[in-house]
Amino acid sequence: MSALSSLARDLHAIVGAKHVREARAERVTYAMDGLPTHRRVPDLVVLPGTREELIAVVRLLAAHDVPFVPRGAGTGLSGGALAGDGSVLLVLTRLNRILHVDAANARAVVEPGVVNAKLSAAVRPHGLHYAPDPSSQSACTIGGNVAENAGGPHCLKYGVTANHILALELLLADGSVVDIGSPAGEPWGPDLVGLFVGSEGNFGIATKITVRLMPLPGAIRTLLADFHSIRAAGEAVSAIIASGIVPAALEMMDQSCVCAVEDSVYAAGYPRDAAAILLVEVDGRNPAAVAAETEDVTEILRRSAARSVRSAATEAERERLWQGRKKAFGAMGRLSRDLVVQDAVVPRSALPDVLEAICGIAQRYGLVVSNVFHAGDGNLHPNISFDATNPELKARVEAASAEIMSTCIAAGGTITGEHGVGIDKLRYMPMIFDAESLGAMHAVRKVFDPDERVNPGKVVPLHACREWSSKAVA
Amino acid sequence: MTILEKVTALLGEGAVLEAGNDRVPRVAPGSPDAVALLLGTAHQEGWRVRIEGAGTWLPSDAPADLALTTRRLDRVPAIEPSDLTATAEAGIGLDQLRQQLADRGAWLAIDPPGLAGRTLGSVVATASAGPLRHGFGPIKDHLLGVTFVTGDGRMVQSGGRVMKNVAGYDLTRLQAGGFGAFGVIVLVHLRLRTLPRADVTYLLEGAREELTQVGEDIAAAGLTPAALELVSPALARRERWVLGVRLAGSPALVSADEAGLGAATGGGRFTPIRAEEAHAFWMRLAEGFAVRPVTFRIGGVPTASDELLDLLQHQLGDEWISASPAVGAIRWTGDASIDRLQRLRRTLAGMEVPMTLERAPWAVRGAVGHFGAYREGVGPLVAGLRRTFDPGGALVVATEGS
Numbered sequence A: 001m002s003a004l005s006s007l008a009r010d011l012h013a014i015v016g017a018k019h020v021r022e023a024r025a026e027r028v029t030y031a032m033d034g035l036p037t038h039r040r041v042p043d044l045v046v047l048p049g050t051r052e053e054l055i056a057v058v059r060l061l062a063a064h065d066v067p068f069v070p071r072g073a074g075t076g077l078s079g080g081a082l083a084g085d086g087s088v089l090l091v092l093t094r095l096n097r098i099l100h101v102d103a104a105n106a107r108a109v110v111e112p113g114v115v116n117a118k119l120s121a122a123v124r125p126h127g128l129h130y131a132p133d134p135s136s137q138s139a140c141t142i143g144g145n146v147a148e149n150a151g152g153p154h155c156l157k158y159g160v161t162a163n164h165i166l167a168l169e170l171l172l173a174d175g176s177v178v179d180i181g182s183p184a185g186e187p188w189g190p191d192l193v194g195l196f197v198g199s200e201g202n203f204g205i206a207t208k209i210t211v212r213l214m215p216l217p218g219a220i221r222t223l224l225a226d227f228h229s230i231r232a233a234g235e236a237v238s239a240i241i242a243s244g245i246v247p248a249a250l251e252m253m254d255q256s257c258v259c260a261v262e263d264s265v266y267a268a269g270y271p272r273d274a275a276a277i278l279l280v281e282v283d284g285r286n287p288a289a290v291a292a293e294t295e296d297v298t299e300i301l302r303r304s305a306a307r308s309v310r311s312a313a314t315e316a317e318r319e320r321l322w323q324g325r326k327k328a329f330g331a332m333g334r335l336s337r338d339l340v341v342q343d344a345v346v347p348r349s350a351l352p353d354v355l356e357a358i359c360g361i362a363q364r365y366g367l368v369v370s371n372v373f374h375a376g377d378g379n380l381h382p383n384i385s386f387d388a389t390n391p392e393l394k395a396r397v398e399a400a401s402a403e404i405m406s407t408c409i410a411a412g413g414t415i416t417g418e419h420g421v422g423i424d425k426l427r428y429m430p431m432i433f434d435a436e437s438l439g440a441m442h443a444v445r446k447v448f449d450p451d452e453r454v455n456p457g458k459v460v461p462l463h464a465c466r467e468w469s470s471k472a473v474a
Numbered sequence B: 001m002t003i004l005e006k007v008t009a010l011l012g013e014g015a016v017l018e019a020g021n022d023r024v025p026r027v028a029p030g031s032p033d034a035v036a037l038l039l040g041t042a043h044q045e046g047w048r049v050r051i052e053g054a055g056t057w058l059p060s061d062a063p064a065d066l067a068l069t070t071r072r073l074d075r076v077p078a079i080e081p082s083d084l085t086a087t088a089e090a091g092i093g094l095d096q097l098r099q100q101l102a103d104r105g106a107w108l109a110i111d112p113p114g115l116a117g118r119t120l121g122s123v124v125a126t127a128s129a130g131p132l133r134h135g136f137g138p139i140k141d142h143l144l145g146v147t148f149v150t151g152d153g154r155m156v157q158s159g160g161r162v163m164k165n166v167a168g169y170d171l172t173r174l175q176a177g178g179f180g181a182f183g184v185i186v187l188v189h190l191r192l193r194t195l196p197r198a199d200v201t202y203l204l205e206g207a208r209e210e211l212t213q214v215g216e217d218i219a220a221a222g223l224t225p226a227a228l229e230l231v232s233p234a235l236a237r238r239e240r241w242v243l244g245v246r247l248a249g250s251p252a253l254v255s256a257d258e259a260g261l262g263a264a265t266g267g268g269r270f271t272p273i274r275a276e277e278a279h280a281f282w283m284r285l286a287e288g289f290a291v292r293p294v295t296f297r298i299g300g301v302p303t304a305s306d307e308l309l310d311l312l313q314h315q316l317g318d319e320w321i322s323a324s325p326a327v328g329a330i331r332w333t334g335d336a337s338i339d340r341l342q343r344l345r346r347t348l349a350g351m352e353v354p355m356t357l358e359r360a361p362w363a364v365r366g367a368v369g370h371f372g373a374y375r376e377g378v379g380p381l382v383a384g385l386r387r388t389f390d391p392g393g394a395l396v397v398a399t400e401g402s
Helices: A003-015 A024-030 A051-063 A116-126 A142-148 A192-196 A230-242 A255-262 A287-303 A315-326 A328-334 A348-365 A391-410 A426-432 A435-448 B003-011 B032-045 B094-103 B120-126 B171-175 B208-220 B251-264 B275-288 B302-316 B338-350 B362-368 B378-389
Strands: A044-046 A068-071 A088-091 A098-102 A107-110 A165-171 A177-181 A205-212 A219-227 A249-254 A276-284 A308-311 A338-341 A368-373 A382-386 B049-052 B066-069 B078-080 B085-089 B143-149 B155-159 B184-191 B198-206 B227-231 B241-249 B271-273 B294-299 B320-324 B329-334 B355-359
Touching: A003 A044, A003 A051, A024 A044, A024 A088, A051 A088, A051 A165, A051 A205, A068 A142, A098 A116, A107 A116, A116 A142, A142 A205, A165 A192, A177 A192, A177 B378, A192 B171, A192 B378, A219 A230, A219 A287, A219 A315, A230 A249, A230 A276, A230 A287, A230 A348, A249 A255, A255 A315, A255 A328, A255 A368, A276 A287, A276 A315, A287 A308, A287 B251, A315 A328, A328 A338, A328 A368, A328 A382, A348 A368, A348 A382, A348 A391, A382 A391, A391 A426, A426 A435, A435 B155, A435 B171, A435 B378, B003 B032, B032 B049, B032 B066, B032 B143, B032 B155, B032 B184, B085 B094, B094 B120, B120 B184, B143 B171, B155 B171, B198 B208, B198 B251, B198 B275, B208 B227, B208 B241, B208 B251, B208 B302, B227 B275, B241 B251, B241 B275, B271 B275, B275 B320, B294 B338, B302 B320, B302 B329, B302 B338, B338 B355, B338 B362, B355 B362
Parallel strands: A044 A088, A068 A088, B049 B066
Antiparallel strands: A098 A107, A107 A205, A165 A177, A165 A205, A219 A276, A219 A308, A249 A276, A249 A368, A338 A382, A368 A382, B078 B085, B085 B184, B143 B155, B143 B184, B198 B241, B198 B271, B227 B241, B227 B320, B294 B329, B294 B355, B320 B329
C-alpha cells in the first residue's frame, strides 16, 4: 500500500470515506481557483465537517510530515488555494456554522466556511450586516476572506476584512490551537490578529472567527454618473475624495465593461456610449445627512463634467445597478473563453494616467482589457479577456500583466489590493520589497509554521529572500 | 573605546546628545540608515538599547547601555492632499505634523493621550488611540505602512503608500502596538482625511449612569460622532462626569447630526462650546494621561463598559478615567502598585478583557509588563517574533514583565 493510500485510509477514519476525494476525476475539480492561468491537481482532497475533525486531520498530517493547503470556496484570484507537490487540500466549506451572534455588541463568531453573504443575511433581523463585500460574496467564505484580507466595493467607507476581525482561534500546522485577539478587538499583547489576516493561509487555519458587525444604514442613495472620457471620470473621483465626503462606494467601469454587462443577463441600464461610468453610493444612519451629502456629491459630479447623473429611484433599481457591477466579471465571460482579473492599487490621483497607460499596453499587445474597479480606493482591476488554450496568446497576457504591474508600481502603487499574492504574483514581490523585507516575512512565517507545511510555495518568493538567521548572535 | 566614543566614531558628534539623569548615553541618529548602523553595531557589541521619542510619554528610565532617540527623524518627505496620504519620519512631533497637514488641508484623525509634542513613532508603537477612535478607529486603521529597523540593524519595509495593500504579510500591524519589541519604527505611511469643514463639540455634565444612557441614546439614534467620550470629574476638572460629543466632517453631515443630537437627547441638554474651548477640552484630556505615574488601557465589549468602570473604581479608585463606551475602550491614569496592577490584570483576564500598560516607571512596567495574561500558545508566538526581530535581545522593552 502506498503512503498516500495509507494516509487516505487514516483520513477516512476521521472524516468518513465520502469526504476524502481520491479519484482523479474528483480531485481535478479543485485544480484551479478563480484564476485560469494556474492549475495544480491535489494528491488528496479532504472535507472535514467539524472543528474536531479538522484538528484531527491536521494532527495526522503533522505526524506524517505532509504539507497541506486550506481552501474555502475557491473563488480566490491568485492561485493561493491550489495544492500540488504532495500537498493535501483541506476544503473547509462544511465548517459553515454561525456559532454565536451577540447583537447587543454587534459581534458574531463563525466557522471559516460560512459564506460571506449568508452571514449578512443571518444578522439582518438584528439590524446588522457584515460590511466587507467582495464581488464573490454570494460564494466566498469568511475564512477565505480572512486569509486574503478581502475587500469589496463598500470597503471605501467601512474598511477591509482586517478592520472587521476581532479575534481568532487558530489551528497551527503542528495541530496546536491558539486563541488570539479579544471580543472587543483589543489584543492580548501584539496584534497577532492583524498579522494573521491576509497571511494567505501561511500561518495556519482560522477555525473560529469573531467578526465585528455594522448597523444597517438608515438611508442609502445610489448615483450613476457617466462621462465622455475615463480621465474625466478619474478626476471626478479625486474631486469627491477631496471634498471630505466618504461615499460608501465609488466604483468605475469603462466602456468595454459596460457593454459586456449590457449585453448580458445582468444588464443594468448603463449608457453604452459612455467612455466610463461611476457608481457612487452614499449611506449613513441619519437620512438627513445622507440626503445632504448626496446633493453635494451630485453637484461635484456635475461640475466634473458628468454627462448625466441619475439617482436610483427604487430599491429594485439600486439592486439592478449593483448587480451589473458585481456580476461584471461574469458578464465578461461573453467576451472570451478565459478572463484574467488583475488587481493593483495606485494613488487615486494617478488613476487617469495609469488607466491611459493600461489602454496603451492593451493596444500594443493586441489584447482586450476591460476595467471595473474600486476607484475610490485606487484599486484597479484590469481584466484581460483571452483564450488560455492558445499558448501564444497566453504568453502575451502574461507579458501584458507584468507590464501593467510595472506601470502601477512606477506610479507609486502596489501589486495587489485585495486578491493576494498566491502563486500568481510571487514574481512581482521583489519589485516592491527588497531582500531584507522578504526575508523578514519568511522568518515570521516560520514562527507560526517552522516546517513551512501550510500552503507551501505561496506569498514569499524564497529565492529573493535574504537569509534571516545569519546575523543572530549565538 | 567607550560606548560613547564608538558611537561618535560611527555617527559623528552631532548624533550624541546630553545624557539624562541616569547618565545613559543618548544618541539621536539623523536618518533611518543611521538607526540601522547603530542597532547593527549594538547587536554585535552586545549593547542594550532603550528606545525614546521626544521623551514625553514613557519615562526615560529603562536600564540600558544606550538610549536611542528618534527625535532627529523629524522630516515629512511627502504629503499628498489629493491622495489623502502622507509619509513622515517617526520622530516628528504630532503637533508639528498636524500643522503641516492642516496647511495642506489634510487631517490625521487621531488624538492620542500625551503631550502635543509626542512623536508619531511613539503613538504608533504604543497604538494609543484617543477619543477619535469612536469615529475613526484604532491607530492601526490610519497606517498604510511602516519602515522599521530590527534589533540587529536590518531595515524592513512593510505595507506601502496606497489605500489598499495585501502584498505580503502585514508586519505593519505587528509594529502598531508592539512597544518597540519588534524593532524601531523609523518611517510611517499615513492614511489621511480631509480637514473637517465643520467641527463642533458639545458637553453634558451629569451622573455617570445618566450620561451612559445618553450615549446609548445617541448611538441608537444613528448619529455618527467623531468622538463620544465619557470623562471622569477629576480628569475633566468638573464637578461631575462629562460626556463629550465631537461632530466632525462635511457641513451637511455635522448639521444633520447636530439636529439629531437635540432630538435624541430631549433637546437643549448639551452645551455647544466655542472652538477654542473645545480644543482646550480635548487637549487637556490628552495631556492628563501624561501627568500621573501609571496609565493603562483596557478593552471590553460595549455592554461591559459600565461594569468595567465600576471594577476600576472599586479596585483602583476613581482617579482619572476616559472611556469610549460605544467602543468598549477605557483608559485609566493614576498611581497604583505593582501588586494591584497584576491583580487587576488577572481579574480582567477572567472577563476576557485585555489590559495594556501604556505608561509607567520602569520598576512598574518591568514587573507588570506592557502585556500579559496571554492565552495558551500565544506566549511562544510572541517570543518567537521577538527572537526574529531582535535576535540578540538588544531592545529593552518590558513586554510581559517579570
